[in-house]
Amino acid sequence: MTTTPDGGFGIYVHWPFCLAKCPYCDFNSHVRHQAPSQLQYANALRQELRYFAQYTKGRTVGSVFFGGGTPSLMEPQTVAAVIDEIASLWNLPASAEISMEANPTSVEANRFAGYRSAGVNRLSVGIQALDDVELKRLGRQHSVAEAIQAVDVARNTFERISFDLIYARPEQTHAGWRTELNRALDLAADHLSMYQLTIEEGTMFHKLYAAGKLEMLDPDYAADMYDITQEVTSARGLPAYEISNHAAQGAQCQHNLVYWRYGDYVGVGPGAHGRITMPDGQKWATTTHRMPEEWLLNVENAGHSIEEQELLASVMQADEYLLMSLRLAEGIDVARYEALSGRSFNNKRLSNLQELGFIKWASNNRLKVTEKARPLLNAIITDLSID
Structure with a gap:
């Protein structure tokens, strides 16, 4: 039996579809006018999991993470099928953290109970801002009222919840961020992820910035917001355990700790990355094909859609x-x-x-x-x- 490597062992599942592409996002996400076949993608995810399982037999899965894209566009039965497959291929203890990213629209919040029944025990809600004007600027599909309602539903459904915020947005002030951050902490999540807005190449914000139609905050002024974040979260009992992530005692995201502690993780789905220690002790980096349709075709034909595989020297x-x-x-x-x-x-x-x-x-x-x-x-x- 292969032992679990230093840093732990997790499974990452990528669902690449979104209702709309946010202007700041450079993740592997895709908008499709026709909804993908849930059954076809569920079967392909299960098939790719089986491919990787042959190299990681006997491992104990400490965490599973459904990321995207927008995983909350998955049907609960799709999520259940993937979790059941993981449990059949590896040791998945009842204590394992099973996280899912979700948008806080009312439609997606209606699926929360189904995700909990499928086995998800931790929800990460992509709120991003607690200001309706800012949410529109960020291209989000929800309102502040929907976000607050979704957090209430999540808190009553899952053992643990988290949500994301973006700061250093154009025209944002220190006082405004302090107020918004305290309001977020009042929502009683036990984990917050907070990211400074950056301009990423290939995004709509990058095009607007290059055309002089988007003005970012002065870097020093924006950096002060990081200091405000540390001050406020520490005072409220959610200190940083990682540069951008804050948690109450014992509420750290176990899956992200696998990454940061440099553990092993299988990555399935379009554009997913993995780090796997083989039975011979060699560690490999894997990357699957980014385009959903190409990924799907490859998996159905070959059992996987690995596009890049690199042996990592010590x-x-x-x-x-x-x-x-x-x-x-x-x-x-x-x-x-x-x-x-x-x-x-x-x-x-x-x-x-x-x-x-x-x-x-x-x-x-x-x-x-x-x-x-x-x-x-x-x-x-x-x-x-x-x-």
């Missing part, structure tokens, strides 16, 4: 582990990093970063980035990566 694994784990408040296991990289951190660079107050030892063998240095994370990682 040094590359070390780089990925450093990049991911230093995002966490708990920091990096130095012994694990040294075993993967075959080297120790440069003592002179460590001392310099400590003197600057950018890093500190969380324990005898765990190194972490300090709160004040989190906005400088990329530079710190680069510094630590140099011999």
Whole structure:
């Protein structure tokens, strides 16, 4: 039997369809005028899961995550079929976290009970803003009233709930963000994900920005909103356990921890990524085909739709582990990093970063980035990566 690797083992299921493409979104999401066949896609997801299961036999699944796209466009029976397939292929204990992303429209909120019956026990609601004007600017399909109602339904349906917010939006003020954030915390979710608005290439916002029709906040002014976020969430009992994620004690998203702790995860569905340690101990990165129709055809013909598969050398694994784990408040296991990289951190660079107050030892063998240095994370990682 293959043991579960360091960092845990999870399953990511990508549902790529949306009702509309948000102007800021660069995720692999697609709008189709004709709804896809739920049965056909459910069967294909199950088939691709079976393909990956042959390389990961005997593993215990700590988390399952339905992401997108908009997974709450899936019928509850589609979700149930996928969860049942996972349970048949791996060990899926009752304690496993099974998360789903959902939009808070009234239509999708009506499916919440069905998702809970299917096995979902944690819901992540994509609210993004608590202002109707801003929601329209962000291309969202719901109102603030619908969002609040959806959160109420979710809180009464699922064991745990989370929701997302976007800050540093055009014309947003510090006072406005502080008020909005406190209002969000009043909704009593035990987990919040908060992301600074960025302009991503290929999005509608990118086109508007390039044409001078969208003005972003001054970078320093926007950065102050990150500080406000840390201050308010800490005071309200939801400190950051990762740069963009905040949770009450014991409410961290277990699936995201698999990523940040550099565990293994199977990724199925169009454009899904995976990291899998094979029985021979080698670790592979996998990526499936992005286009839903091509993905579906490939799976039906070959059992999978892997487009890219890369063997990760130990040094590359070390780089990925450093990049991911230093995002966490708990920091990096130095012994694990040294075993993967075959080297120790440069003592002179460590001392310099400590003197600057950018890093500190969380324990005898765990190194972490300090709160004040989190906005400088990329530079710190680069510094630590140099011999």
